[in-house]
Each structure stands twice: as C-alpha cells, then as structure tokens.
Amino acid sequence: MRIATVLATVVACVAPLLAQAQPFPQKPITIVVPFAPGGGTDAIARDLGKQLGDRLKQPVIIDNRGGAGGSIGAQAVQAAKPDGYTLLFVTSTFVTAAATDRKLPYDVVKDFTPIAMLGRGPLLLVVSKQSGIESVGGLIENAKKAPDSLNYVSAGTGSINHLSGELFVQRTGIKMTHVPYKGSGPATTDLIGGQAQVFFATVPTILGQVKGDRVRLLATTGKARSSLFPQTPTVIESGVRDFDVSTWWGIVGPKGLPPEIVSALNAAINESAASEALSKRFVDEGAQAMKGSSAEFGAVIQQELDAWRKVVQAAGIKID
Numbered sequence: 627m628r629i630a631t632v633l634a635t636v637v638a639c640v641a642p643l644l645a646q647a648q649p650f651p652q653k654p655i656t657i658v659v660p661f662a663p664g665g666g667t668d669a670i671a672r673d674l675g676k677q678l679g680d681r682l683k684q685p686v687i688i689d690n691r692g693g694a695g696g697s698i699g700a701q702a703v704q705a706a707k708p709d710g711y712t713l714l715f716v717t718s719t720f721v722t723a724a725a726t727d728r729k730l731p732y733d734v735v736k737d738f739t740p741i742a743m744l745g746r747g748p749l750l751l752v753v754s755k756q757s758g759i760e761s762v763g764g765l766i767e768n769a770k771k772a773p774d775s776l777n778y779v780s781a782g783t784g785s786i787n788h789l790s791g792e793l794f795v796q797r798t799g800i801k802m803t804h805v806p807y808k809g810s811g812p813a814t815t816d817l818i819g820g821q822a823q824v825f826f827a828t829v830p831t832i833l834g835q836v837k838g839d840r841v842r843l844l845a846t847t848g849k850a851r852s853s854l855f856p857q858t859p860t861v862i863e864s865g866v867r868d869f870d871v872s873t874w875w876g877i878v879g880p881k882g883l884p885p886e887i888v889s890a891l892n893a894a895i896n897e898s899a900a901s902e903a904l905s906k907r908f909v910d911e912g913a914q915a916m917k918g919s920s921a922e923f924g925a926v927i928q929q930e931l932d933a934w935r936k937v938v939q940a941a942g943i944k945i946d
Contacts, residue, residue: 650710650890654685657877659715660699662692666830666911670875671715673907674744677898682890695723695782697730704732708880710887714738718786718873721927725934726784727945734931739883740924742895743876744904747913748848749790749826750833751861752841756820762845762864765824769800776802778824779813781831783945787813789934790826790847790871792941797866817841828873829854829911846912847871854912874916876923888920 655678659671668690675686691699696719706712724734732738753759757776759768769776778794780787783806795802805822807813810831816822818840825832826847833854835841845861846852849870861869877895879888898904899915908915 650887651682651684653711654687655682655711655713656687656689657713657715658689658691658699658703660691660693660696663690666828667715667717667875670744670904670907673904674715674877674895674898677901677904678894681894681897695727695784696720697723697732700734700738701731703878703880704737706880708739708882708884710879710883710891713741713877713879713891716876716878718930719784720878721930722786722789722934723784725789725931725938726943729945735924735928737881738878739881739888740920740927741877741879741883741888742892742899742920743874743916743918743923743926744895744899745908745913745915746872746874747829747908747911748846748852748860748872749786749828750836750843750852750855750912751794751845751847752817752825752827752832752836752843754817754820754823755840755842757823757842759823759844760842762859762861762866765844766798766800766865769798769802773801774803776824777805777822778802778826779805779807779817779822780826781810781813782806782808783943786828786871786873787826789937791824792943793869793871793937794826794861794866796937796940797869814841826871829913833911852912853909873913874926892920 657671657675659668661667672688675688679686691702700714703712703714720734724730759765778791788804788806791804802824813825814831814835817825836843843858845859845864846855847861851860896917905915
C-alpha cells in the first residue's frame with residue numbers, strides 16, 4: 627500500500643511536468659477575425675490558417691466575430707487563456723481605432739502579446755470620375771478654391787481610411803468633410819456615384835474599381851511607388867510632406883503568453899507569410915510579406931498608436 631501511495635504521488639507530480647514538456651501545439655488553434663467573413667482580411671486570415679496548420683500539424687480554426695469596429699473579437703481574445711490556442715488577427719485598424727476611442731475596454735499595448743506581422747502595403751488615394759480632379763495638386767487646388775466643398779469617405783470613424791484623410795488635411799492645410807460609412811462597400815458605392823469625392827482606400831477594397839476605370843487613382847500612400855501601379859506617384863512625390871501611410875496584417879494573443887509559445891508561433895507565421903500562396907496574395911494586393919520578431923511588431927504597434935493619437939488630438943476627433 628505504501629509503495630502504491632508513493633507511485634501515485636510521483637505520477638501526480640511528474641504528469642504536469644510531462645505535459646509542459648510536450649511541444650506546442652497539442653490541439654487546434656483558433657484565430658479570431660474581428661470582421662465578417664468574405665472580405666479581403668478574412669481571405670488573408672484563411673490563407674494564413676491553412677499555412678499555419680500545415681506547419682504546426684494542428685487544425686487552425688477561423689472564428690469570425692465582427693462588430694463594434696473589431697472590438698468584439700478583440701475582447702474575446704483579451705479574455706482568453708494565454709496558452710497560444712486563441713489568437714487575434716489584427717490590421718492597422720486595431721491601432722487607429724484605439725487612437726480614436728479612448729473608451730475601448732482594452733489597451734492594445736498592455737492587454738495583448740504581439741506575435742508577428744504578416745504583410746504591409748499602401749492605400750490608394752482615389753477620387754470620383756465626376757469630380758474632374760486628375761492629380762493630388764488638383765485636389766489641393768480645388769479644396770483651397772472652395773473650402774469644405776469636398777467630402778472624403780471612410781469605412782467608419784477611427785478607420786485607417788478616416789485617419790489617412792485627416793492626416794492629408796493636416797499636412798496640406800485644406801478643408802474636407804469626413805463622411806463615415808458602415809464599411810467600405812457603401813463608401814465605394816457613393817464614390818462611384820459621385821455623392822462623395824475622395825477616398826483613401828485599401829487595395830482590396832478599390833482595386834477592381836480602379837482597373838474598371840470607375841474611379842480615378844491619384845496616388846499611393848507609401849514611401850515608394852506601388853508595384854501594381856509603378857507609373858502612379860506617391861502622395862509624397864506629389865508634394866505632400868511626411869505622408870507615409872500603410873495598412874498591415876498581423877497576429878496578437880492575450881497578454882502573458884509564454885515566450886516559448888510566442889517564439890514557436892512567430893517562426894511559423896514568418897514561414898507562412900513567406901510561402902508562395904501568401905506572398906502571391908500580398909503581391910496581388912500591392913503589398914509585401916513581412917518577417918520580424920515579436921518585439922519588432924510590438925514596436926510598430928506602439929509607434930503607430932503614438933503617431934495616430936497626435937493626428938486625432940490635432941483634429942479634435944471624439945467618439946461619443
């Protein structure tokens with residue numbers, strides 16, 4: 627009896643250690659996508675899920691939890707156990723929304739563990755064909771001649787489209803009226819119809835409309851020209867100083883993720899982003915795959931949060 631008791635005690639002590647020694651992961655991983663299924667972000671997340679599943683030898687489940695500008699999905703991951711099995715797919719809106727809304731129920735820096743950035747690409751500055759505007763210089767000239775005569779649309783207050791437009795206003799000294807929509811779809815529809823004039827749009831949102839000649843492309847927003855439109859100047863080349871804006875995609879987890887799990891996920895995500903399938907998708911959208919550490923991604927989040935907060939503060943933007 628005494629021997630049995632000793633053996634039981636040994637097993638009870640050793641079992642947790644053996645469990646901890648097992649390589650990550652040991653069960654399916656869920657990636658929460660804080661947007662509705664079917665969009666460009668969802669497609670990238672699903673491509674990533676397949677690549678990650680192949681590398682980690684476990685199923686990767688995509689869980690769409692749209693609503694409230696992405697905060698519903700973010701809250702679900704914030705509250706999840708920090709074991710690496712529940713992750714959040716984030717875009718630049720993760721940061722721009724935080725810069726705009728100080729009442730969010732979470733802190734994008736303190737309440738999440740950055741894991742890896744997947745890719746990054748510019749926005750496209752487009753105008754309605756009815757506007758008659760054919761260049762960034764023409765846009766600025768029109769706005770100065772008739773202040774507040776131009777509207778710029780966005781996918782919603784605090785979106786990357788919104789804050790890009792506000793940054794443009796601040797850099798050029800012009801006036802434009804912001805018109806927020808519930809998503810990029812209706813914003814694009816009104817731009818094509820001529821009810822709105824200007825849109826700083828993501829490539830997946832507007833690429834088809836540009837190629838179909840339904841809107842006019844004036845410039846791209848990155849430091850360098852886009853591989854999709856090498857003949858199109860950047861906003862900086864068009865005379866607007868310090869205007870370098872891009873959208874990006876990445877993965878974060880709940881705060882407190884163990885370093886060894888972060889390292890395993892970071893390596894697998896970097897490999898996945900470099901895969902032919904994901905690299906091609908990024909190229910097709912005028913972006914490029916990224917490779918870097920968790921710390922580097924965390925630095926990007928903090929830097930962009932600080933920069934966008936300055937834009938928001940200068941504009942006096944508030945969400946009630």
